[in-house]
Amino acid sequence: MNFLWLVTVHHTWKAVLFSVIYLMVQMWIPCEAFSGQQNCPSVCSCSNQFSKVVCTRRGLSEVPQGIPSNTRYLNLMENNIHMIQADTFRHLHHLEVLQLGRNIIRQIEVGAFNGLASLNTLELFDNRLTVIPSGAFEYLSKLRELWLRNNPIESIPSYAFNRVPSLMRLDLGELKKLEYISEGAFEGLYNLKYLNLGMCNIRDMPNLTPLIGLEELEISGNNFPEIKPGSFYGLRALKKLWIMNSQINTIERNAFDDLTSLVELNLAHNNLSSLPHELFAHLRYLVELHLHHNPWDCDCDVLWLASWLREYIPTNSTCCGRCHSPPHMKGKYVVEVDHSSFQCSAPFIMDAPRDLNISEGRVAELKCRTSAMSSVRWLLPNGTVLSHASNHPRITILNDGTLNFSHVLLTDTGVYTCMVTNVAGNSNASAYLNVSTAELNTSNYSFFTTVTVETTDMAPEDISMIIKPVPTTSTGYQPAYTTTTTVLVQTTKMPKQVAVPTSDAGDKMQTSLDEVMKTTKIIIGCFVAVTLLAAAMLIVFYKLRKRHQQRSTVAAARTVEIIQVDEDIPSGSPTGVSGEGAVVLPTIHDHMNFNTYKPAHHGAHWTANSIGNSLHSTITTISEPYIIQTHTKEKVQETQI
Ligand SMILES: *[C@@H]1O[C@H](CO)[C@@H](O)[C@H](O)[C@H]1NC(C)=O
Ligand SMILES: *[C@@H]1O[C@H](CO)[C@@H](O)[C@H](O)[C@H]1NC(C)=O
Ligand SMILES: *[C@@H]1O[C@H](CO)[C@@H](O)[C@H](O)[C@H]1NC(C)=O
Ligand SMILES: *[C@@H]1O[C@H](CO)[C@@H](O)[C@H](O)[C@H]1NC(C)=O
Ligand SMILES: *[C@@H]1O[C@H](CO)[C@@H](O)[C@H](O)[C@H]1NC(C)=O
Ligand SMILES: *[C@@H]1O[C@H](CO)[C@@H](O)[C@H](O)[C@H]1NC(C)=O
Ligand SMILES: *[C@@H]1O[C@H](CO)[C@@H](O)[C@H](O)[C@H]1NC(C)=O
Ligand SMILES: *[C@@H]1O[C@H](CO)[C@@H](O)[C@H](O)[C@H]1NC(C)=O
Ligand SMILES: *[C@@H]1O[C@H](CO)[C@@H](O)[C@H](O)[C@H]1NC(C)=O
16 A cells, blocks of 8 residues: 555656656747747746846845846846946847846946847936946937936036936935036936936035926935025926925025926925015916925015015915014914014115216126115116016126126117115116227237247258237137238258247236236347347357358257246256256356357348237236257257367
């Protein structure tokens, strides 16, 4: 009985074993045919005919091999993956969602996401990335969502997301180590609709201008004591803006001007005690405004806000800012404050506009500085009234009330009145703007001068001295004239080049008279020095040529350059002079080094003209001392006779 049972069991086992083997072989053949692609990796679970592969919490230290090629959704979250190598997902052409969050990924190689032509969501949150793996984003042409939240990323460089212009949602929240966001960080993201930069320790509003399609911006939990005009420049599609918990003390009047589509603004949990008048003037669609948990100061300054809220915000349930001071108002809703509660005084113009004579085409400003809590409007000569909400192409009201003309026209001439209003009254101040036709202004451009003394093998008998006044480009004005004086000096076949750049284009513009005088003196000194040097050289050449004609020595080719003294070369250092064969101008000595040169037939026609021209113009750059440097002492001696 026992034996019989055993035999039966044995047979059953055999049968089972056989069928298992048979099944495996059956499975294997198609698997071989499809190179293992229809096989679920043993550590993962697959569903929907392998289109969904889940390998969460398997303690994986790398991406498992053999993920089926028709996978659309791959979840590798909560493992110990530390690196993504190039071509890891190469065969997953159909993958749409790749979840790599909550691993310990430190490195993503360039090419890591190659082949993911269908990927639309890439999750990399809660990892250990210290840089944005921009190089790996190549070819992710369908990527719409990128999650990089909570990584120790330190900086966002220019063009970080340039390779994924299809991106619509970008989560960069909780980058707690973030120290730097480049001006061009968001360049190329013109399809982006949602951006999270919350809790990133940001202190200066980053440049969001490229995000022309942005609709939602979460930038709470940072530190912006001040929101400056132009902070949200260019975000004309923005509908929701959250700036909570950011220690905001001040919002400048023109801060939100570009947010013309804004519907919801959340300023809760900040340190705001007041807001400037007409802050919301451009925000025609704003209906939801959160102002709670701010220490609102309920005096005259808050009255405009209260009446604005009553007029434009449909219910007060969303705003619910409450007064913090003065004591008798504490706890009261801002929206309920009215002027019966206190005495207010008419606005005071701190900086009134003054009459201005100006020539056509220039930038002009008419000041009208007042407290930010009063409204400022400008009455133009033709009766038009400009306010902060006006979008005049040429004339704008700055956040402090100043009227700014990007360029004045003759027709702008007239009386301008600044009208300042608050709940208690108004104040006016007027000024006359007198625009005259542009006159020739010869003092608004300047020169720097290049002196080049050169000879070549092609023209061995010539030393050309080219004096070129070059207008400085930094003034932005066109020069009225340029002068080029060319002095030809004959010499032997000594190829040599002497270049004297007399100013550094990188120098800051120096306009004070002292500096101009100093510069002029230095330049005159240099001219004199170069002239003397040239003259001395010519005399020496002349003398030596006579001798030289008797001997038939072939002189070696050489180059002499006058170069600008760098900061690290001690100017006028005697060691430099003797050691390097260098000569410091304007103290000309050692010119005997050049005593192989032959005298010329023509004198140096050093026209006073060129110097004169330079003197007429404002020389706004500082010249530095120059050295004449021969390349090698040996060569000089070699050519000496
Ligand atoms: C809040 O603002 C007040 C002045 O309005 C300032 O004295 C205070 O230091 C600010 N607090 C913080 C935390 O910034
Ligand atoms: C504003 O909301 C608060 C709380 O919801 C309510 O008590 C108050 O009456 C409301 N005020 C107005 C003017 O509707
Ligand atoms: C403007 O020009 C007129 C006439 O030259 C002169 O009387 C007036 O003082 C000038 N005003 C200013 C502000 O320079
Ligand atoms: C008044 O002058 C401003 C500024 O030059 C101009 O933009 C505006 O069109 C003028 N208005 C009228 C009614 O002429
Ligand atoms: C005034 O307008 C000009 C031209 O638009 C601009 O360059 C300048 O910065 C403005 N001034 C201020 C103080 O904003
Ligand atoms: C200021 O100008 C406005 C508009 O012209 C006028 O209504 C108002 O009375 C003036 N106020 C003062 C104090 O001059
Ligand atoms: C306006 O300026 C021009 C040129 O500066 C001057 O000749 C003219 O007198 C000025 N007009 C007034 C009314 O100030
Ligand atoms: C100087 O500047 C004025 C105003 O911008 C311009 O009209 C004039 O042409 C300039 N003068 C020269 C010589 O470039
Ligand atoms: C000429 O240009 C200089 C420098 O740009 C400027 O300071 C000066 O006011 C201008 N003169 C006139 C009359 O526009």
